[in-house]
Amino acid sequence: MNYYESKDLGRFAEVGKFKPELMRKFFDYYSEATSTEGALTKKEKALIALAIAHFKPCPYCIDAYTTACLENGANPDQMTEAIHVAAAMAAGIDLVHGVQMLNVLEKQGA
């Protein structure tokens, strides 16, 4: 058995087996935020979600949002650029902590 099974994504709602009102509120919020045309298009939202799916490596979300990107008219160039944004941000977030390292080095007189 693997911890991640693609068919388990279809069971997401079962997390609401206990305290269902919390999951209901989450799903309402989730679908309003990710799946409606607003100031951002559904395609733009799907590309953001795909980027985040990679930033917080989630196989369920990568599966779902690769399809969502395609079903909202995105192409592999746009999808690849989106995950490069996520990767660059992740690297930048790591590297900017180098300033903390420099601060400590200075404090140590090194």
Add this chain to the structure above:
Amino acid sequence: MKESALHLVNNTRYNFENKLSEHDLDLPPLAIDTLQVNVTLKCNQACLHCHVDSSPKRTEQMSKEIIDKCLEILRNNPQLKNLDLTGGAPELNPHFDYFVSEAKKLGKHIMVRHNLTVTIDGDPTTKESKMYLPKFYADNKVEVISSLPYYQEYFTDKQRGKGVFQKSIESLRMLNEAGYGDEKSGLILDLVYNPVGAFLPASQEILEKDYKEELWKNYQLKFNNLYTMTNMPIHRFREQLERLGAYEEYMEKLINAFNPLAASGIMCRSLLSVSYDGRIYDCDFNQMLNMQVFVDKPMTVFDFDYNKLVSRKIIFDSHCFGCTAGAGSSCGGAISE
């Protein structure tokens, strides 16, 4: 699994009639205004998603006798305002030009499902040039409906074969030069998007905007409308789904996206489809599945009776979920957007 057993499984799991009943929908034919005629299974391409299994190797052609019978039907039935020619590449039927010219004389609106590349490739067996097509279409005021799976090379060539995108661009340029895509000319050029894979089409309106912007920005090309179509889970596309282990997932996707509004507008309610050998079907997909219209007997063009046909029972099966998913899918694109 044997085909009959597989059919039984599909009928139980993916039962379209049951879905209609769940939604209290009855879908009898409406007034029939379009005769869609498949004049050949021969094509210069062999696309991955093709539900007709067309390729340069196919030899099936509609005879002049059957074309004349179709013209007689069009002449005797003024309700049939539209002639929709498809294939294969319909231009590879030796009587294609005759069919178009004669139907024009009858005052019919003629649509041709034109794959663009046949203009450049010509006939793959006789090597006859087809470079005259844009002018021929313009002279006969034909509405040209052309597949272009995406506005970029990658998806287009992946589905339709290497080099298809560049040839399609060249052919679109020739159509533009003949006046197609120009609002003032009255010559209509529509493009058709269908997904390159096991997913549903994006919004027709949004994709049309993307196509128009990108084709103009990169190639200075114009067209009128974009039609989005869902890939039908039959024949070559079904084989592809089965190779990928994605057939059941795709069917579930279609069923979960069932849209009653799209169902009410499905094309088989206002169209009849004729095969190269003159048999009559509810649509091009039923034609490819040999599900012939039956009114007392299997119907052919030689039995054509408008009143009988408009009272027929449309034959549905699991593939019909392809026409009713999401915004729906028809020969004229999305149904309920």
